Amino acid sequence: MTSETAPHPSPAPTRPAVVNDFSITVGTINGTGSQTSNLALLRALFRMGIPVSGKNLFPSNIQGMPTWYTIRVDKDGFIARRDRHEIVVAMNPATVDEDLDKVMPGGVFLYADHIKPRHMRDDVVTYTMPARKLARESGAPPKLRDYVANMVYVGVLAHLLGIDLDAIHAALRYHFHGKEKATALNFGVVQKAAEWAAANLQKRDPYRVEPMDATRGMILSDGNSALAWGALFGGLQFLSWYPITPASSVAETINEYIPKLRKDPVTGKNTVASIQAEDELAAINMAIGAGWAGLRAMTSTSGPGISLMTEAVGLAYYAEVPVVLVDVQRVGPSTGLPTRTQQGDITFVYFLSHGDTEHIMLFPGNLNEAFEFGWRSLDIAERLQAPVFLMMDLDLGMNHWMGKPFEYPAQPMDRGKVLWEEDLKKWAEEGRRWCRYEDVDGDGVPYRTVMGNRYPGAAYFTRGTGHDECARYSEDPEVWVRVNQRIKKKYREGRKYLPKPVLHTMEGARLGIIAYGSTEPAIAEARHILQTEHDMPSDYLRVRAVPFHDEVGDFIAQHERVVVVEANRDGQLAQLLRITYPEFATRIESHSRSDGLPLTAEWVVSGIR
Amino acid sequence: MTSETAPHPSPAPTRPAVVNDFSITVGTINGTGSQTSNLALLRALFRMGIPVSGKNLFPSNIQGMPTWYTIRVDKDGFIARRDRHEIVVAMNPATVDEDLDKVMPGGVFLYADHIKPRHMRDDVVTYTMPARKLARESGAPPKLRDYVANMVYVGVLAHLLGIDLDAIHAALRYHFHGKEKATALNFGVVQKAAEWAAANLQKRDPYRVEPMDATRGMILSDGNSALAWGALFGGLQFLSWYPITPASSVAETINEYIPKLRKDPVTGKNTVASIQAEDELAAINMAIGAGWAGLRAMTSTSGPGISLMTEAVGLAYYAEVPVVLVDVQRVGPSTGLPTRTQQGDITFVYFLSHGDTEHIMLFPGNLNEAFEFGWRSLDIAERLQAPVFLMMDLDLGMNHWMGKPFEYPAQPMDRGKVLWEEDLKKWAEEGRRWCRYEDVDGDGVPYRTVMGNRYPGAAYFTRGTGHDECARYSEDPEVWVRVNQRIKKKYREGRKYLPKPVLHTMEGARLGIIAYGSTEPAIAEARHILQTEHDMPSDYLRVRAVPFHDEVGDFIAQHERVVVVEANRDGQLAQLLRITYPEFATRIESHSRSDGLPLTAEWVVSGIR
Amino acid sequence: MARTNAIGLTKADYKGAPTTLCQGCGHNSILSQIIASLFEMNVRPEDVVKFSGIGCSSKAPTYMLSRSFGFNGLHGRMPALATGALVADRTIKGIGMSGDGDTASIGMGHFKHVIRRNVPFVYIVANNGVYGLTKGQFSATADKGLVLKRQGENPYMPIDICMEALASNASFVARTFAGDPKQVKALLKAAFHHKGLAVIDIISPCVTFNNRPDSRYSYEWAKDHEAALHQIDFVPPEEEIWLGEGLEPGEARPIRLHDGSTIVLKQVDEDYDPTDRFGAIKAIEESYAQNVLLTGLLYIDPEAPNIYDILDLPDEPLNRLPEARLRPPAEALEALNAGLFAA
Amino acid sequence: MARTNAIGLTKADYKGAPTTLCQGCGHNSILSQIIASLFEMNVRPEDVVKFSGIGCSSKAPTYMLSRSFGFNGLHGRMPALATGALVADRTIKGIGMSGDGDTASIGMGHFKHVIRRNVPFVYIVANNGVYGLTKGQFSATADKGLVLKRQGENPYMPIDICMEALASNASFVARTFAGDPKQVKALLKAAFHHKGLAVIDIISPCVTFNNRPDSRYSYEWAKDHEAALHQIDFVPPEEEIWLGEGLEPGEARPIRLHDGSTIVLKQVDEDYDPTDRFGAIKAIEESYAQNVLLTGLLYIDPEAPNIYDILDLPDEPLNRLPEARLRPPAEALEALNAGLFAA
Numbered sequence A, B: 001m002t003s004e005t006a007p008h009p010s011p012a013p014t015r016p017a018v019v020n021d022f023s024i025t026v027g028t029i030n031g032t033g034s035q036t037s038n039l040a041l042l043r044a045l046f047r048m049g050i051p052v053s054g055k056n057l058f059p060s061n062i063q064g065m066p067t068w069y070t071i072r073v074d075k076d077g078f079i080a081r082r083d084r085h086e087i088v089v090a091m092n093p094a095t096v097d098e099d100l101d102k103v104m105p106g107g108v109f110l111y112a113d114h115i116k117p118r119h120m121r122d123d124v125v126t127y128t129m130p131a132r133k134l135a136r137e138s139g140a141p142p143k144l145r146d147y148v149a150n151m152v153y154v155g156v157l158a159h160l161l162g163i164d165l166d167a168i169h170a171a172l173r174y175h176f177h178g179k180e181k182a183t184a185l186n187f188g189v190v191q192k193a194a195e196w197a198a199a200n201l202q203k204r205d206p207y208r209v210e211p212m213d214a215t216r217g218m219i220l221s222d223g224n225s226a227l228a229w230g231a232l233f234g235g236l237q238f239l240s241w242y243p244i245t246p247a248s249s250v251a252e253t254i255n256e257y258i259p260k261l262r263k264d265p266v267t268g269k270n271t272v273a274s275i276q277a278e279d280e281l282a283a284i285n286m287a288i289g290a291g292w293a294g295l296r297a298m299t300s301t302s303g304p305g306i307s308l309m310t311e312a313v314g315l316a317y318y319a320e321v322p323v324v325l326v327d328v329q330r331v332g333p334s335t336g337l338p339t340r341t342q343q344g345d346i347t348f349v350y351f352l353s354h355g356d357t358e359h360i361m362l363f364p365g366n367l368n369e370a371f372e373f374g375w376r377s378l379d380i381a382e383r384l385q386a387p388v389f390l391m392m393d394l395d396l397g398m399n400h401w402m403g404k405p406f407e408y409p410a411q412p413m414d415r416g417k418v419l420w421e422e423d424l425k426k427w428a429e430e431g432r433r434w435c436r437y438e439d440v441d442g443d444g445v446p447y448r449t450v451m452g453n454r455y456p457g458a459a460y461f462t463r464g465t466g467h468d469e470c471a472r473y474s475e476d477p478e479v480w481v482r483v484n485q486r487i488k489k490k491y492r493e494g495r496k497y498l499p500k501p502v503l504h505t506m507e508g509a510r511l512g513i514i515a516y517g518s519t520e521p522a523i524a525e526a527r528h529i530l531q532t533e534h535d536m537p538s539d540y541l542r543v544r545a546v547p548f549h550d551e552v553g554d555f556i557a558q559h560e561r562v563v564v565v566e567a568n569r570d571g572q573l574a575q576l577l578r579i580t581y582p583e584f585a586t587r588i589e590s591h592s593r594s595d596g597l598p599l600t601a602e603w604v605v606s607g608i609r
Numbered sequence C, D: 001m002a003r004t005n006a007i008g009l010t011k012a013d014y015k016g017a018p019t020t021l022c023q024g025c026g027h028n029s030i031l032s033q034i035i036a037s038l039f040e041m042n043v044r045p046e047d048v049v050k051f052s053g054i055g056c057s058s059k060a061p062t063y064m065l066s067r068s069f070g071f072n073g074l075h076g077r078m079p080a081l082a083t084g085a086l087v088a089d090r091t092i093k094g095i096g097m098s099g100d101g102d103t104a105s106i107g108m109g110h111f112k113h114v115i116r117r118n119v120p121f122v123y124i125v126a127n128n129g130v131y132g133l134t135k136g137q138f139s140a141t142a143d144k145g146l147v148l149k150r151q152g153e154n155p156y157m158p159i160d161i162c163m164e165a166l167a168s169n170a171s172f173v174a175r176t177f178a179g180d181p182k183q184v185k186a187l188l189k190a191a192f193h194h195k196g197l198a199v200i201d202i203i204s205p206c207v208t209f210n211n212r213p214d215s216r217y218s219y220e221w222a223k224d225h226e227a228a229l230h231q232i233d234f235v236p237p238e239e240e241i242w243l244g245e246g247l248e249p250g251e252a253r254p255i256r257l258h259d260g261s262t263i264v265l266k267q268v269d270e271d272y273d274p275t276d277r278f279g280a281i282k283a284i285e286e287s288y289a290q291n292v293l294l295t296g297l298l299y300i301d302p303e304a305p306n307i308y309d310i311l312d313l314p315d316e317p318l319n320r321l322p323e324a325r326l327r328p329p330a331e332a333l334e335a336l337n338a339g340l341f342a343a
């Protein structure tokens, strides 16, 4: 790297252009509205047709603490988090030095001129910008100055990188729900900043963007919203929740959209009952009451909330009550890192509650699956009369992802084996006896009636204590064995209702990779690197549900080496795989890490090559 | 079987005598004091030097429901539960018919004459007894008649089987804490009943007892009491609890014995603080507060309570707070069978709480280990600064077992790495810096100070959120990884403080059996049967702690076939073994069953031979 | 032949499995009165749903109304369970049965919050000052100074269920005594017709663990110290209010409920206004000072909005709405997609 | 040079890590007053321990008293955590900091039961009517009808922390307002010296999510509507009580605490007796009717037995007892064994 002498030392501008292939990280102070600026950048790049992702690294705090936002721009569509930061923007005096250290050699460091870095680096290109001055000149009221100051870096980057100002304008208009005044104020600053940059900065770095056609027909959203909408289209009827990061926005989005999507076409009333509970114990017990009474019921929370729901989940398991539990995973154990991501609740949830249990988990891997599993989980819960865990995580739930427009549910609602008055009447006419927990069809799933069914004999008494096939109290040892073995069978047979794993193959692969959930982009990129740089083609099975389909065992059987990649400390899915497939236990290799950040492709590769 | 004609058809009395080798089952109504009669029988047999066990099969109810008590008498010392009932006593009109069905062919059926069986069997010896009449004649006040009526079968059996009346007298005196009046009243009935039997019954069955010398120096007690005493001798300082079957008697025994054992020799005040909490959430959080503040802290509960403690256990794990959780397991999931036994919380507890965790479990296998682990668990918790689960079960906890007199703790209390004022002073003089979570010794266990230490710098702030080695709040990814890997190391290295597995070998064994906890007697008997009847000598490793010692892996490595026997549906310990030893996953066979009853040797054999 | 009510049912139609509670347990008397009140009110068992937590009291629902749906849930969580279920069908009326352990210890938070939500069901606390099912530990309502076998002396002040309900703005608060079946029945009827949550604290002696005459929860003490605020009559919507022979209007206070039925309080203390929340608190305070067991309808707000008002649900049972009313049409999804930020 | 107190410490000795709460957050003012009160009372930070649950309010203890032990526990469980810890050392005084979400929702049961146990610590509810840390959802103390961004309108009646404390027989109940630092400080001092649990409900505005002037939890509303019951002075044990210049004895009410210190209430409403629990309830009721924020020491029972009395523990710290006083001697085990049923 050569370096100039003035005004800031920086590398020669003669390097070849780097187009649509870098990351921008912005360091700001939370509570200063930087999210607006960052989303404006993200959306504008996306609008330009370039694959992007945006990840917010925020503190467990409301105002005044450092926060970072990283946008990855990648022409090949690899949008996992990276540890490399080509372009770093510093808006926070408290972190300017560490922000500077973050820039990769040859990268760009852009900072506001009211900030004074303690040192300088001669291996990066440095620009300063008069953020406060331009904010002052914007005419924004003093209260909003910090906010609009963040628009300055948007404008400067627009100029430096070549981001389309119209796209930024569109992004802002979207952000402000079409409100002209706010849009104009902010866009004015962006424009001014871009003009200022054109007049005052000499481009000395190689990074720029160019329009592409790689995002056409796609949308940008976050996983929690997608899930919320999916649930509303799934006919959700009952939601109970207690606020917790990173799950709150599931419930808040549902609440926001009930008036828009779920006014009864007949009466104009709400067809979803949503209750903010006093705690998670209440939330799950309410949801169980609702599920039992025939409502499509859901509760949304994160790890600490699941922990509190433990006892009730055992009740739902054994009394066979349909209910969906959304677990937007954050870093545990304990309160841990409430604003960071992890796939850390897998073994915990699988064995949740005292006594013998094994639970159903669904792992959406992208925005569209978050939507789909949002409705499908309700079907599965009612079909199998069981608690179903929708295992989200903070990364998928709260960050912005690209996706296809959401697809209308492919099939009518599956309400499972519910008998109403007319059904019981028919059974009676056919001389069939109904008992709540009888395995009539041999699939382990009994028929149920729900509260309100007035047919003679429809009512039964539900309990978490021992009961026989006719729901009568029983302490009989044989009854206990029979009922619990039947439940076990229900879970085994019920796998067919769960989303199958997704297989991606490569020519000549002997290596198998198993992963799940939000690590999808890191795996995709890692496989590319393994193939192109290490000559290691791989097959990849993305697991989407536990208990495992037979395809998972087949996949392991077919590969000499199987690496299970996950974002937790202990290799939790690998543990479940070893239990399920003891015959392959030794070929299951675990590659796992939990540091609160989404996995990077580099790290995935490091454990495999 | 031949049969007589009158008065009751029954087998010929010419069969050879069966001495000290049968089971007696008594069917009564709960709330009628039959426990006194049953214990009198049990203790008298034990006093005669004959190996015995007594198991109470009681309903989840206070009064009026059927309850059974089974005493096994076995000259060879095999005292596991059996499905065979040689002698059945019926005192409950509601169950007389099923009680009669229970008697093995050739066995004895003894019933009170106010009870009318609907049918009779000609393959059993039947006797009736005038229980009510004798009770009436006893002079007992009407309120106590039902109670003393139960003494009648004690006297009749004493005559029929040859039970020493002095031994019964001693048993009653013990039961009534030496109270002469109660002893005399009850013993009077026993005597009268024995006399009546001598005068009126002709012995037609082969069963009898003879004094032996197999119990000399032994005591009879229940596991919960043993544990309670062990904890008190372990220097327990804090107990929080919430009533729940079958754990309540742990706390109630501790409370009863605080005045006897734990008055401060200096001040005469209590040195244990015992609090009945408002629920299990409070109980565990209190115990964590106490453990954190330097008290030897314990909370006792059963499965539903552990479920409610889930969140707090994660806090104790990650904030590294010593605390002992006693889990007297009953049948789950959910409320399940509250008065039946199970080893069903193994995988659940191991993975308890969201995020990456792995917990320490101790499995006492008999009375003396219940006592020993009662004190040792406090040492381990403080040594490893971690939650420790003392995995009891209803069978060991509430039933009567033979044992050796309790042994005084073999070593001084291990308070672990606690630094008081003088310690910190010394560190300071040596120029050593203390930080709460620093791995000074390379064993993963940091040093801690406790509340009240006034030395400058002794205080630190504890939290369940991310923290660094000096207990400072941290969201740094590397810090998270470092701290959690260090904790993992602590658990790995800490295994040396846990009770080692116990190995029993047999000449020429190729079969290995792994089991734990209260199944000990069934395994011992099963091994005997396997060897003598099936020519299958076996080695037996009784696991006493998780995480596993290396000896467990070695044992598996050394045996071609390893059967893991346990009292749950899913083979939970086998699952943990497969995770820990993937290289042997296929040779680990699981033989498990959960029906609420203690395992029988026959059933154990059935899955192995 | 057994007597039938106006809808042709006999009392047997309201029965459940045979009780397994102790003979003489107060909970059994409560069960009888629930059965009697529903029978007399001509309520179809099919229109009732039962909930409970864990305890002897919570086992009780098994022993009544076998033609009704029921859910015996978890210890302390009955209020939450009932809330979720009752939302499913507004045409069903709920009876929740809990104990003092279930409500005043582990369930305290839910008790407070179901009160805030005013979920329309009859919340019975079968209050015996003790944990029956776990064999006799102190509950949070036990008298200070009470001595129980194996437990020693209770050092804590008791929780008063009615006081707690009033503090949190309950819309119906009553106290009664299992040994006063007439009053229990009348209050149950009133509670059953109340628009919101009706809390009834029923002193229900545990004959096995807490029935010594010095205990406030014993039959003897309660009988000797009961002080009824009034005599209560319940008049269904279709009947005319009849204030009783020779009764001056001022001597009886009618309270009209949301569904047109009426509670008539007779022999009332002139000063006592059961719609005055603060007056109710005062009366409880004074009852302790006077060492009496104050019973009757302590407080009622017949019009407080209930959870159905708040959630704005259709009048029909939510659990019977067909897919067409639950799943928005394809156009709604198109609109949603169109509203997202697209490339 | 910074001013030192009688034990030679400066205010800085009472500080913690720099606050990360929002500028203007009421919780910051509370922190300042805790620091000031301990400084002025000459309490060594080493003799204090801090507890909290989860929330912005519960994060606050990090920002004071870095020389004190502290434990930031789980959401809603602070009372239980503090109970367990405080038993370990009677010579340490506890300060528990909680929020309205932490106490009135998830922690309601523990709040009630720590009151019953009368565990001696200062229980501060930093009450802002909202969930701050999770970004602005309604808490159980939020005004009915309050409209918040993204949350809509709150349909539920609020929980009143002081009313709840009184209903459950708390021995010290006060309400104050973070915008009235003098009163906050005086109440903190009194609470610190109280023998049992001292509940202080401090209205502590959340400037980010619930500070609109129409909210009872805003600075503006609270300032405009504060009605102080009295002026409070705290007099430590060693000082003489001085009733103030020209003050008639009847105009001031001294309340003697268990340790010899005294609370002096001045400018008192003649009729208001802070040792009359029922009067306190009445005053709260009336404050709502009058639409004022009633502040001051609402109720105190200076002599109610605390948990140390109840548990009968040694006066020395339990956590410093040596093995010889914890492990019974070998003879005790022999006696135990001898008492068992032996063969």
Ligand SMILES: Cc1ncc(C[n+]2csc(CCOP(=O)(O)OP(=O)(O)O)c2C)c(N)n1
Residues within 6 Å of the ligand: B242, B243, B244, B245, B280, B304, B305, B308, B335, C054, C055, C056, C057, C058, C075, C098, C099, C100, C101, C102, C103, C126, C128, C130, C131, C132, C133, C134, C139, C206
């Ligand atoms: C989570 C949990 N903890 C403890 C128990 C044990 N338990 C069963 S009933 C009961 C107390 C019931 O007391 P109360 O509600 O007063 O009912 P009562 O039996 O007196 O009618 C307890 C603690 C349980 N079932 N679940």
Ligand SMILES: Cc1ncc(C[n+]2csc(CCOP(=O)(O)OP(=O)(O)O)c2C)c(N)n1
Residues within 6 Å of the ligand: A242, A243, A244, A245, A280, A304, A305, A308, A335, D054, D055, D056, D057, D058, D075, D098, D099, D100, D101, D102, D103, D126, D128, D130, D131, D132, D133, D134, D139, D206
């Ligand atoms: C078990 C659990 N549930 C939910 C949360 C999320 N949570 C964190 S703070 C908080 C609310 C705090 O509100 P409050 O106590 O009023 O404190 P404030 O922030 O308003 O001061 C919640 C629900 C959590 N940490 N743990």
Ligand code: SF4
Residues within 6 Å of the ligand: B062, B063, C020, C021, C022, C024, C025, C026, C027, C056, C057, C128, C132, C133, C205, C206, C207, C208, C209
């Ligand atoms: S133990 Fe008490 S509460 Fe339980 S059934 Fe018997 S009398 Fe009733």
Ligand code: SF4
Residues within 6 Å of the ligand: A062, A063, D020, D021, D022, D024, D025, D026, D027, D056, D057, D128, D132, D133, D205, D206, D207, D208, D209
């Ligand atoms: S969000 Fe509200 S409660 Fe939290 S720190 Fe900011 S102002 Fe305070």
Ligand SMILES: [Mg+2]
Residues within 6 Å of the ligand: C055, C099, C100, C101, C126, C127, C128, C129, C130, C131, C132, C139
């Ligand atoms: Mg009770």
Ligand SMILES: [Mg+2]
Residues within 6 Å of the ligand: D055, D099, D100, D101, D126, D127, D128, D129, D130, D131, D132, D139
């Ligand atoms: Mg708050």
